[in-house]
Amino acid sequence: MSFSRADRSLVGQWWWTVDRWMLAAVVALLFLGAILVLAASPAVATRIGMDNFALAQRHFMMLPLAALAILGGSMLSPRQVRRAGVVLFLMFLTLTFLTLFIGAEIKGATRWIALGPFSLQPSEFLKPCFAIFAAWMFALQKTNPGVPGNLISVLVFLVVIGILLKQPDLGMTAVVTATWAAQFFIAGLPIFWVLLLVGLGIAGLVGAYFMLPHVTERVDQFFNPESGDTYQIDRALEAFQNGGLYGTGPGEGSVKLVLPDAHADFVFAVAGEEFGLVVCLLLVVLFAFIVLRALARLLGEHNHFIILAATGLVTSFGLQAIINMASSLHLMPTKGMTLPFISYGGSSIVAIGLGIGFLLALTRRRFPGSVEA
Template sequence: MTTFTRLDRSVVGRWWWTVDRWTLLAVLLLIIMGGIMVLAASPAVASRIGVDSFHFVKRQFFYLPLAFAIIFSISLMSPIWVRRTAVIVFGVSLILTLATLLIGPEVKGAKRWLWFGSFTLQPTEFLKPTFAVVSAWMFAQQRKNDEIPGNLIAGILFLIVVGLLLLQPDVGMTLVVSAVWFAQFFLAGLGIMWVVLFLGVGIVGAASAYIFFPHVSSRVDRFLKPEGGENYQIERAMEAFQTGGFFGVGPGDGSVKRVLPDAHTDFIFAVVGEEFGVLFCLLLLGLFAFIVLRGFGRLLEEKNFFVVLAAAGLLTQFGLQAIINIGVNLRLMPTKGMTLPFISYGGSSMLALAVLMGMLLALSRRRAGAGDI
């Protein structure tokens, strides 16, 4: 058995002693638990739509080793290489996102995907984490040198990203990207007047989305008046939590997955609640909270401003995505098609989250004498 000592100067040896091993362990636990959850939830969905019972399981387990490889390889990088990788992936994702509008198939009134043989790619999943890193770089450059219009460049990129998302349309992801970008801008030293202005713009934007996007107004109306609208998935999800109780009905013995169309994706948390119970749901919540809070805790000791902004953006995005998915399942907010990180089925989501977590682990590694880049 190979062990690493503190005197080991190999790439992997240095990685082992500088990476946040507790966060790495929590992420690995989430990925393993996600594989189990997909194994429990997806066969019923697959049978209902007429494909092989283990269709989704096979595809998800194909992506798992790729996700592990991405996390490990990116976490080996220095902050400079994280930035360079983010710029490249961000540029490619922008082009592919534009391609979805031109040649992508329309599914449920939205154009968000590209088909590559049997693989379906959602470019915006990769756009989210890489945009957070690129924005952090621009904000940090502005603070480092006032002659570099970093804030302006970050603002222009933000408008481009938001414009593409709204054209798809994907209002939910637009709100997440906007929240992350605003949080980074605030940490970068945004003045109080600008904070008030951006909050006002956000309120106007949310109201405009309600007015101009019928699917948004429909979801909000059903949330505010559940008794007067069609809330089939939400109602079944709430019944699943009630049936599961504290300890669940047992793995594989749940019934909600047989009737929920998105039991393996957006509503997998309801399947978890029914089959494994509230205590297991709290364990999942604890893992998400641990990753986010530990990440922010390590940033308190960080001196590199770019690293602080980039890691804060990635942590905010990761936490928001989990909060939104769980909140929808618990009828705490309007429905939104957003996966539960590392738990829900989805190749694009799994690989994009692997990119996010790899970059977060790379940025949070202990580096002697790290300063501004």
């Protein structure tokens, strides 16, 4: 793709202002994700009675939508990002609430709304959109003290996590909470409230351990493997051992034949077995590059909304990647959470694409007189 710097078209201006290095890293993740889903999904599809490449085909059908979300989102101005994020937040908050009543129950949780042969998980879209809404509220508190933005953000946050816990979805709750807390901290939350929030977070995790049986089981298995079934994590660790430095080769892995969710929650283990430590480290580098690159682009930024929104989006993206990879390596209790752009997923990959599109838009170069927030 080549455009003259004098090109004033929408695409031309986008090309010369977007962070092309970050965009290249995102494209690399999408490409590696397509390869890994193609490698991991046939075994899973066969095991659940589907055609070999049925899951891969579904994934490839969602890739154009994810790409469209990335490109479309990245072409917006910060003001358009704010408006789109807030409107989408209200829409997906409503849909997430409706899952409690009309959601399809899968593995004891009601997080999905059936749409014919497909299903929509509204909370995946709620996650990046809430980061935009919270940033707007925190920024309003700074620029217009007459608006109780912090209070509104706190109240809406409580509503969001209340719905997520009701589904229940503790992993999503943890990511949303950490993202919101990071934004609140950057917005200038006094140290007393920081310590209070940390204390409440710890209390929430302890409460989840004692009140949610599946959380109790996973934590107990993490600290004492003999206390329960550790089949999935044992197979995941076996995959990494089999792969060694360079892997067994594409399609040559054996653990994916017996590892549940090898195409989704444990796709990192498939990468470890078939492509080895080298590719696993490449994935880590790509995720780290996107996070650090986005933060670096914010160093000279003075617009409160842009700083807070981009911080929230990149925190959510990076934290989700860390949780997935750490779970696969048994560095933390297992949690069903996709690896961004790498795991099989419909709602997940499109929602992450939307969040990254917003992030690319917020980190574009802007010039005097341009429309900001």
